[in-house]
Amino acid sequence: MNEMYLSVSEVNEIIKNMLDNEPRFSSIMVCGELSNYKVYPSGHHYFTLKDAESSLKCVMFRSNSSRLRFRPESGMSVTAIGRISVYPRDGVYQLYVNHMIPQGEGDLQFAFEQMKEKLEKEGLFDERHKKPLPVYPSRIALVTSSAGAAVHDMIRILGERWPAAEILLVPVRVQGEEAPGEITRAIQYVNQHQLADVIITGRGGGSAEDLWAFNDENVARAIFASHIPVISAVGHEPDVTISDYVSDVRASTPSNAAEIVVPDQHDIRHRVRILSSRLGLSMNNIVSSRRELVLKLSSRKVLQSPYEYLNNRSLEIDRMTERLLNSMNGTIRDKKERFIRNAALLDAMSPLAVISRGYLIAQNKDKVIRSVKDTKTGDSIQLRLSDGRIDCTVDHINNEG
Amino acid sequence: MDKKEYSFEESLEKLESIVSSLEKGDVPLDESIKLFEEGTALIANCNKLLENAEQKVKMLQIDENGDPNEVPFDEGE
Numbered sequence: 001m002n003e004m005y006l007s008v009s010e011v012n013e014i015i016k017n018m019l020d021n022e023p024r025f026s027s028i029m030v031c032g033e034l035s036n037y038k039v040y041p042s043g044h045h046y047f048t049l050k051d052a053e054s055s056l057k058c059v060m061f062r063s064n065s066s067r068l069r070f071r072p073e074s075g076m077s078v079t080a081i082g083r084i085s086v087y088p089r090d091g092v093y094q095l096y097v098n099h100m101i102p103q104g105e106g107d108l109q110f111a112f113e114q115m116k117e118k119l120e121k122e123g124l125f126d127e128r129h130k131k132p133l134p135v136y137p138s139r140i141a142l143v144t145s146s147a148g149a150a151v152h153d154m155i156r157i158l159g160e161r162w163p164a165a166e167i168l169l170v171p172v173r174v175q176g177e178e179a180p181g182e183i184t185r186a187i188q189y190v191n192q193h194q195l196a197d198v199i200i201t202g203r204g205g206g207s208a209e210d211l212w213a214f215n216d217e218n219v220a221r222a223i224f225a226s227h228i229p230v231i232s233a234v235g236h237e238p239d240v241t242i243s244d245y246v247s248d249v250r251a252s253t254p255s256n257a258a259e260i261v262v263p264d265q266h267d268i269r270h271r272v273r274i275l276s277s278r279l280g281l282s283m284n285n286i287v288s289s290r291r292e293l294v295l296k297l298s299s300r301k302v303l304q305s306p307y308e309y310l311n312n313r314s315l316e317i318d319r320m321t322e323r324l325l326n327s328m329n330g331t332i333r334d335k336k337e338r339f340i341r342n343a344a345l346l347d348a349m350s351p352l353a354v355i356s357r358g359y360l361i362a363q364n365k366d367k368v369i370r371s372v373k374d375t376k377t378g379d380s381i382q383l384r385l386s387d388g389r390i391d392c393t394v395d396h397i398n399n400e401g
Numbered sequence: 402m403d404k405k406e407y408s409f410e411e412s413l414e415k416l417e418s419i420v421s422s423l424e425k426g427d428v429p430l431d432e433s434i435k436l437f438e439e440g441t442a443l444i445a446n447c448n449k450l451l452e453n454a455e456q457k458v459k460m461l462q463i464d465e466n467g468d469p470n471e472v473p474f475d476e477g478e
Contacts, residue, residue: 134410136408146474155456155474164409164450164454166456166459167458167459167474168460168461169461170460170463171462265454271413272448272451273414275417275440278424285426286426286433287430383468
């Protein structure tokens with residue numbers, strides 16, 4: 001037994017992965033008749049595409065269905081563009097429709113959608129590739145027709161707003177067979193020779209066929225490769241071309257491009273005037289705050305009458321000198337008095353002084369006799385006086401004092 | 402002071418930074434005076450660029466030898 005045990009979810013997941021990884025299904029165009037068309041309150045569209053033999057479930061999410069330019073109904077023949085995947089909850093595969101066009105709207109629309117999908121997938125429209133425009137361009141290249149209202153409108157508006165910007169017209173045909181090649185080469189040439197710091201390419205309004213050059217792949221790639229920022233300005237507001245997607249900035253019309261690319265000199269003059277008055281005002285503030293500081297300092301007494309200040313200081317020094325001398329004198333006097341007192345005390349305590357007052361010192365063999373016990377009858381003792389010595393013999397010792 | 406010719410954008414940016422540092426007021430006086438003089442010169446430079454701007458329109462043309470030339474574009478054409 002080799003059977004694998006799988007849950008229902010696992011089966012659907014495996015099938016979903018198989019279909020999602022099938023490159024042929026990642027972007028397909030399917031022609032058929034719409035049936036069972038339902039629009040849900042969520043904005044998602046659910047329907048089936050049929051031909052004579054078969055049918056295919058389809059879903060179109062709100063983000064895509066909101067961009068439909070017609071109202072699809074059951075019975076209509078359409079071409080749907082999208083990818084095949086599985087809805088695991090129901091176990092059904094279906095076409096996830098990105099875009100849908102009624103059949104008979106012309107091949108141009110198909111080609112446009114195809115080109116758009118292709119370049120979008122390659123990342124040519126990614127936001128991270130968009131270059132910022134210079135704020136004050138010094139040279140603007142106009143890659144457009146030298147005839148027609150568009151170029152004149154742009155030159156007039158640029159002249160009114162920012163005459164400082166030099167304009168280089170690079171004349172090209174903007175419709176017909178030759179147009180895409182000429183536009184492509186013009187953009188490349190301006191880049192190679194660094195002829196401008198911003199490029200506007202576009203043309204005035206016309207039919208979808210008239211604007212077709214700006215859906216050309218080479219034009220799109222030249223715009224993408226341009227290291228000079230490019231503004232795309234094709235036709236009127238509702239017209240959208242591949243150039244609009246790939247350019248750094250999309251302008252709705254050529255006139256709009258002229259307004260986007262340069263500042264208005266009136267705004268800038270106003271700004272310079274404001275900066276000028278702010279400059280003057282801030283300098284005034286600095287000077288007047290310094291002046292105030294000088295006034296405040298100069299009003300202090302030391303600067304008002306410096307001699308009085310110095311005299312006072314001088315008096316103070318005298319007073320302090322006096323105090324210093326006084327305190328030193330006092331110290332010396334104290335020390336002297338103490339010396340005299342101590343000398344007198346020393347004198348009073350001297351043994352010689354005691355003897356001179358009539359006392360005498362008795363000694364027994366050089367030891368001072370302090371008690372009757374220090375001697376005995378018959379000892380020879382010496383009596384010391386201030387002027388000599390008397391040698392005696394002890395006759396009798398009396399213990400009573 | 403730097404005598405280099407500033408572009409309009411550089412002049413305006415430099416002017417903005419001078420004004421904001423003077424407005425902070427923490428620059429020494431002699432430095433302030435230098436900045437003020439520089440700011441005044443930048444304003445004159447901006448005004449000069451604005452006043453003297455005269456639109457130039459040229460057209461890229463390929464001559465007989467196949468070399469590109471820039472020629473004046475006559476709008477009346």
